[in-house]
Amino acid sequence: MTESTENQFETGAVVYDSASGNVGEYRGTAGPYALLRPVGGGREWETRPESLRPATPGERLGAGVRAANSRSSQHAQEPPVPVRDCAACADLAGLRDDARARHDGSAETDADVLLRRHQRRYHAPLLGLKEYEPAPNASDGAEYETSCTECAAGSGARRRPADVEEWQRGHARDTGHARYRRTVADYAVCGLQAPVP
Ligand SMILES: [Zn+2]
Numbered sequence: 001m002t003e004s005t006e007n008q009f010e011t012g013a014v015v016y017d018s019a020s021g022n023v024g025e026y027r028g029t030a031g032p033y034a035l036l037r038p039v040g041g042g043r044e045w046e047t048r049p050e051s052l053r054p055a056t057p058g059e060r061l062g063a064g065v066r067a068a069n070s071r072s073s074q075h076a077q078e079p080p081v082p083v084r085d086c087a088a089c090a091d092l093a094g095l096r097d098d099a100r101a102r103h104d105g106s107a108e109t110d111a112d113v114l115l116r117r118h119q120r121r122y123h124a125p126l127l128g129l130k131e132y133e134p135a136p137n138a139s140d141g142a143e144y145e146t147s148c149t150e151c152a153a154g155s156g157a158r159r160r161p162a163d164v165e166e167w168q169r170g171h172a173r174d175t176g177h178a179r180y181r182r183t184v185a186d187y188a189v190c191g192l193q194a195p196v197p
């Protein structure tokens with residue numbers, strides 16, 4: 001017999017499986033079988049260790065491109081690219097790289113979400129990203145409210161200033177309290193808008 005095929009490949013090595021005709025990442029052994037996973041993540045499969053050989057550069061590239069394509073079609077978005085000289089971008093991209101290096105797909109996605117959120121907030125004009133822009137929403141009207149500063153009583157939100165004044169008169173009549181805090185609230189919408197050039 002030939003020598004043991006255990007530890008023939010390092011975990012994470014990209015190998016070609018002649019039994020299935022697929023390129024995958026070597027994940028270790030399961031009994032007599034070698035365990036492989038699609039490059040970039042996915043369902044693992046088992047194969048005979050003797051059907052494995054290191055993937056050629058072309059095979060590695062092809063598998064990497066397929067993995068990148070399936071990622072971007074899943075998320076319909078390219079992974080965000082860190083902005084040069086931004087420490088926050090560098091930190092978040094570092095988190096993502098660490099996650100990718102240990103094949104933790106969900107941590108990688110989380111880091112992408114954080115990076116995208118950071119970039120939307122701080123680099124939107126630079127990157128041509130849409131930005132969330134608040135605008136008054138007049139159709140929802142406004143609300144008026146008053147509370148007594150001498151006790152805990154309050155009018156609650158009212159649609160008309162006259163209703164608040166009516167409550168105030170009643171409260172003053174009942175208690176003799178003379179000091180009030182009045183607020184007016186309006187409604188806004190906040191949607192994604194293209195950046196102003
Ligand atoms: Zn940044």
Ligand SMILES: [Zn+2]
Nearest residue numbers: 148150151177
């Ligand atoms: Zn009061």
